Amino acid sequence: MKEQVQDYYGKVLQGSDDLQTNACCTDDAMPRFMKKALANIHDEVLTRYYGCGLVCPEQLKGCRILDLGSGSGRDCYALAQLVGEEGSVVGVDMTDEQLEVANRHIEYHREKFGYAHANTEFLKGEIEKLHELDLPDNSFDIIVSNCVINLSTDKEAVLREALRLLKPGGELYFSDVYADRRVPAELVDDPVLYGECLSGALYWNDFLNLAKKAGFADPRLVEDRPITIDNSAIEEKVGHIRFFSATYRLFKLEELESHCEEYGQAVIYKGTIDHRPEVFELDGHHAIERGKVFPVCGNTWRMLHDTRFKDHFEFIGSFDTHYGIFAGCGHDLPFTTATAEAGGSSGGCC
Numbered sequence: 631m632k633e634q635v636q637d638y639y640g641k642v643l644q645g646s647d648d649l650q651t652n653a654c655c656t657d658d659a660m661p662r663f664m665k666k667a668l669a670n671i672h673d674e675v676l677t678r679y680y681g682c683g684l685v686c687p688e689q690l691k692g693c694r695i696l697d698l699g700s701g702s703g704r705d706c707y708a709l710a711q712l713v714g715e716e717g718s719v720v721g722v723d724m725t726d727e728q729l730e731v732a733n734r735h736i737e738y739h740r741e742k743f744g745y746a747h748a749n750t751e752f753l754k755g756e757i758e759k760l761h762e763l764d765l766p767d768n769s770f771d772i773i774v775s776n777c778v779i780n781l782s783t784d785k786e787a788v789l790r791e792a793l794r795l796l797k798p799g800g801e802l803y804f805s806d807v808y809a810d811r812r813v814p815a816e817l818v819d820d821p822v823l824y825g826e827c828l829s830g831a832l833y834w835n836d837f838l839n840l841a842k843k844a845g846f847a848d849p850r851l852v853e854d855r856p857i858t859i860d861n862s863a864i865e866e867k868v869g870h871i872r873f874f875s876a877t878y879r880l881f882k883l884e885e886l887e888s889h890c891e892e893y894g895q896a897v898i899y900k901g902t903i904d905h906r907p908e909v910f911e912l913d914g915h916h917a918i919e920r921g922k923v924f925p926v927c928g929n930t931w932r933m934l935h936d937t938r939f940k941d942h943f944e945f946i947g948s949f950d951t952h953y954g955i956f957a958g959c960g961h962d963l964p965f966t967t968a969t970a971e972a973g974g975s976s977g978g979c980c
């Protein structure tokens with residue numbers, strides 16, 4: 631399967647127009663600052679973008695970021711601008727042709743961003759075997775990935791390696807494709823369905839259990855959208871299986887509990903996170919408005935207090951008294967949110 635994937639992204643596809651479905655595509659909606667960052671990126675890098683979501687977590691200045699399956703480097707070069715010259719970005723990919731494109735434009739982007747030294751590098755490697763690269767434990771603030779983990783044949787190893795490389799309080803923030811049921815083996819073996827990021831997709835509940843098993847106790851769903859295939863032959867093959875793209879954030883915080891527990895705590899957002907003056911959205915259920923007392927469970931408290939977000943909140947309460955289960959968090963499953971009720975959105979251009 632590894633060779634098939636390398637062949638698909640190295641030789642079969644020359645650009646996003648060659649994709650046969652819109653699974654590896656991203657909706658156009660994105661914040662203005664991100665559009666501005668993308669406008670600085672070289673055309674060849676943009677042409678070979680095959681992501682399915684927006685991997686742009688908040689408050690990146692000075693962060694060290696790792697991108698798993700960085701492809702031609704679009705997300706790395708966008709993030710390289712957001713971390714600033716004091717931050718850095720490392721991309722890992724196993725396909726030579728993708729790495730060649732990414733590496734060819736390092737100097738172009740250094741100059742474009744006005745940096746004295748390039749803050750982006752690309753390494754050849756497999757995301758299941760990151761221990762083979764010279765990357766120290768606990769060395770990244772954030773790990774991102776865009777439409778890649780579905781292609782891995784050992785997804786548990788990928789999550790384990792990500793946990794090892796993240797600093798305490800760091801997060802894995804990634805977009806990927808999921809299915810509403812387990813994909814039958816004969817479809818997994820289909821090279822086009824697999825290469826198009828469909829048949830390697832995990833059933834969402836298997837993903838949640840895998841993430842918890844790997845040490846990410848409370849996965850948070852940031853956003854999701856249904857994938858429309860727009861290719862009758864492929865639609866016929868996948869039958870009733872519904873696929874969707876979802877972005878999760880998984881914090882490396884040892885003390886997270888398996889459920890949201892109530893300790894009578896609350897936070898007040900100061901409005902100081904970059905590009906988020908009015909509201910900070912931790913996930914699909916936590917749109918925290920500036921200046922308002924916002925009740926939180928113990929896990930949400932820790933995601934804000936024991937991470938890079940700490941200075942941007944006032945914290946009310948403690949863990950001294952437990953009041954039972956917390957009712958307010960909500961853990962909608964992908965594709966059960968408003969997008970589904972509205973009939974879903976079609977995939978945008980890549």
Ligand SMILES: C[S@@+](CC[C@H](N)C(=O)[O-])C[C@H]1O[C@@H](n2cnc3c(N)ncnc32)[C@H](O)[C@@H]1O
Pocket residue numbers: 635636639654678679680681682698699700701702703704705722723724725728755756757758775776777778781782783827
């Ligand atoms: C769908 S593309 C996404 C690329 C990039 N993230 C983007 O948004 O354009 C998948 C990429 O993941 C890489 N890839 C797939 N499986 C991998 C693995 N096990 N280890 C390293 N790279 C992998 C492929 O070479 C390809 O470049």
